[in-house]
Amino acid sequence: MSRTIGIYAHHHGSGHIHRCREIQRELRALGYDAVLLSTDPRADVVLPDDSGGGPEPTARATLHYAPYGNAGLRQRFAAIAGWIAAADPAAFFVDVSVEVAAFVRLTGVPVATIAMPGVRDDAPHQLAYRQADAIVAAWPSWVGLPRHLRPHAARVHAVGGISRLTRASTERDPSHVLVMAGNGGSTWDEGDWEAVQRACPGHRFTFLTGGSRVDDPTELLSGAGVAVIAGGQNSIADVAATGTPAVVLPQPRPYAEQAASARVLEEAGLAVVAEEFPPARQWPELLQRAGELRADWSRWETFGAARRAAEAIAGVARGAGGPATAVLSLADAGRARHLANQVSLLPPGVEHITAALSAPAELARAVPGSRVVAAPSRNLAAARNRAAREALDRGAEVLVFLDADCVASGELLTLYAEALARHPDAVVAGPVTYMEPGELRTTDPAPHPARPNPPAGTTEAAEDYNLFWSLSFAVTAATWRRIAEAFGGFDEGYTGYGGEDTDFARNLEKHGIDLRWVGGAHAFHQWHPVSSPPWEHLDDILANAAYFRSKWGQWPMEGWLREFEKAGAIALVDGTWQRTG
Structure with missing residues (x-):
């Protein structure tokens, strides 16, 4: 059996590739040669860029991105096919692309994919989920299964939030506010935060946004009194792994995924959530609430999550085919x-x-x-x-x-x-x-x-x-x-x-x-002519009803027996149904 597993990481933002690297590390610990493919230049196999666009990208709502005439798209899938032909992988994990998942499956390779929060009941997402041999959900086991995943429940593995971070020994400063924004854009700007800082003179703010992002925010998260994050899966997993009190400002993202994740956090009492950017005057109270929440972030089940994901993917490699x-x-x-x-x-x-x-x-x-x-x-x-x-x-x-x-x-x-x-x-x-x-x-x-x-x-x-x-x-x-x-x-x-x-x-x-x-x-x-009651089976029904009663002490098929009786065909004589003529 091949010991190679392919991993595809979506190139938008850094969350997908960070998550995939953690899973790759655990797959290698399990003895697999896991290889990461992505347009991201940090990948093991860097794929051609397909961002040129083109007409009819959704193939009449059956896919998400397959525009006509996109040379990069063709080169991208040719590169994936070439790697599969050479590596002969036992399985392939896709995080995340409907088109890549379907394409890999068409090459005869078993596929595992990532579950995403939000509203994913559209035909392309359902295609990817139906084809997958395993669906890895990077959220805790206690989270209710979203409606779009319920038809696939048997193949969903809720492994917990996957983070590359662990809590550092840094002492937490209650006055330190760490603001983290993802690469997908945000509903706040620099002026908003200037007003917030003026309204919160007792706090100091550190911003990890745009060019100020750092490769490893472990020390900053471990020492912050409160982290202000969007509702991305990786940001949530990172604050959970470091146990950092959090204010979550879910951002507009495709399929309303951040809003869905933020609702789970709020209902579980793990974070303070604001659906819109609060006015500056509300921030002192907001930060105080977050700092006093005493959330039990261990409930997000980040410890061992990447290993559990790797084991689910390895299970696909071992047992594909059903x-x-x-x-x-x-x-x-x-x-x-x-x-x-x-x-x-x-x-x-x-x-x-x-x-x-x-x-x-x-x-x-x-x-x-x-x-x-x-x-x-x-x-x-x-x-x-x-x-x-x-x-x-x-x-x-x-x-x-x-x-x-x-x-x-x-x-x-x-x-x-x-x-x-x-x-x-x-x-x-x-x-x-x-x-x-x-x-x-x-x-x-x-x-x-x-x-x-x-x-x-x-x-x-x-x-x-x-x-x-x-x-x-x-x-x-x-x-x-x-x-x-x-x-x-x-x-x-x-x-x-x-x-x-x-x-x-x-x-x-x-x-x-x-x-x-x-x-x-x-x-x-399929339709066929029937009689009700089934007159052609009358003798069989009488014999079988008597046999059933001898075993179980009750008459079966009582509805039919009563109909036969009503028609005058049978009668109950000395406790036994018999023909009357």
């Missing part, structure tokens, strides 16, 4: 067209296994994209168990059971795999949308209201196992083996149609196996 997944279905030749749609809409390379309820050779010809195995009988439970055994024999690590009438959304397999990575001992299930006649789609879900539908990227523990539906669910190979050993999988005592999935759920609950609902893992059920 578990081997098999999609399992059961069908007869009458469902061949529905099954063919299911197979054709799966991502390329996903193994598909069909347990044929009858005519396996005919079904194999009709659906060549599936590995068709003969089920022992037309017994649905036996067919599912047969498909599972075949998947295990072929090395599958995740088993996704999908009814032959269903097609998977583009996110179903990924979200099931992520849910099982977090809950490997559980059975996980997603919502199902019923389509109209002639419809075939994998987007715009309208889930059946009888089943839970959590927010995308989240899971919920099931409170009612009776809501389990065998139309769409997934397990790890290890959990299926546990199920097979504990109660045999689906109970093959059920014949034909009905009851076996409710029985399966009862066994899950009885044997302490978690059932979890997975948000966003949508399946879409």
Whole structure:
């Protein structure tokens, strides 16, 4: 395995490259040859500048910066591609660029990217987050996940604020005010600060702005009574690392990122925040409040943050690709067209296994994209168990059971795999949308209201196992083996149609196996004619209902049984449902 990891640092400001250097140092300590690429001249590999601009930079809102006719842009990506071809990296960390992340991923290299605060629900940001194998969030673990990251929660690693600084032994001077401004511009000017200094005669001010910036502000931050900073991630991490009381003046930045970070600090009681530059007369009280705040900056979790980020990136280098997944279905030749749609809409390379309820050779010809195995009988439970055994024999690590009438959304397999990575001992299930006649789609879900539908990227523990539906669910190979050993999988005592999935759920609950609902893992059920109640399955339903009651002491499928009774087809005789004629 390659021990090289690429790191891309955005060149605006110095925060990105400082953060990346810290992560690079920790990756090297983990034994990786980490190489920093950036337009910044301090990079290990200096990339061509692409700042010339040009028309149509957003590619119709699908990207952030890809203008037509920009020679620097072409040279830049050519340089990145050349480095990848020569270095063969095991992974690539991007801080931060949608275009670089997507380009690197297109070369077949696993990507980790940085999470950014603010409003990042636009299509380009979501593209970068969806493609990433890991998302490093440089804020503490207790910070609530922003809405734009919730669909990707399973891959977010909140590592804490990343700073290159540590607290110096300098004695703190309560009267010393250190003013730090980033390179992105500020809403204050020299005249504003002249008025503030006149209003605060008991304080002395040091300005690290423009040409007065220093390479290492450790001593100044460690000795200042109060630091006045904008709301950039690196400035926050630096005052946290040095434990410096702070006044935060969030500046207008793309995607309102500083305003979002400042709100977190204010709500946590870590800093005094002013959304606009306060009038000079308010500054004495503002500085006093900040100095007396006694904020516990250890809560920003800067200690070890760069190492935690490096470990997340190294995890991508070690384990990219995800578990081997098999999609399992059961069908007869009458469902061949529905099954063919299911197979054709799966991502390329996903193994598909069909347990044929009858005519396996005919079904194999009709659906060549599936590995068709003969089920022992037309017994649905036996067919599912047969498909599972075949998947295990072929090395599958995740088993996704999908009814032959269903097609998977583009996110179903990924979200099931992520849910099982977090809950490997559980059975996980997603919502199902019923389509109209002639419809075939994998987007715009309208889930059946009888089943839970959590927010995308989240899971919920099931409170009612009776809501389990065998139309769409997934397990790890290890959990299926546990199920097979504990109660045999689906109970093959059920014949034909009905009851076996409710029985399966009862066994899950009885044997302490978690059932979890997975948000966003949508399946879409293709239309086919049905009868309600299902008259064609009446005898199966009667036999299976009696078998279920013998095991669990209750009648299943009571709604159907009552409808059959109302129609005069069955009656409850001596505690048993029987045909009336």
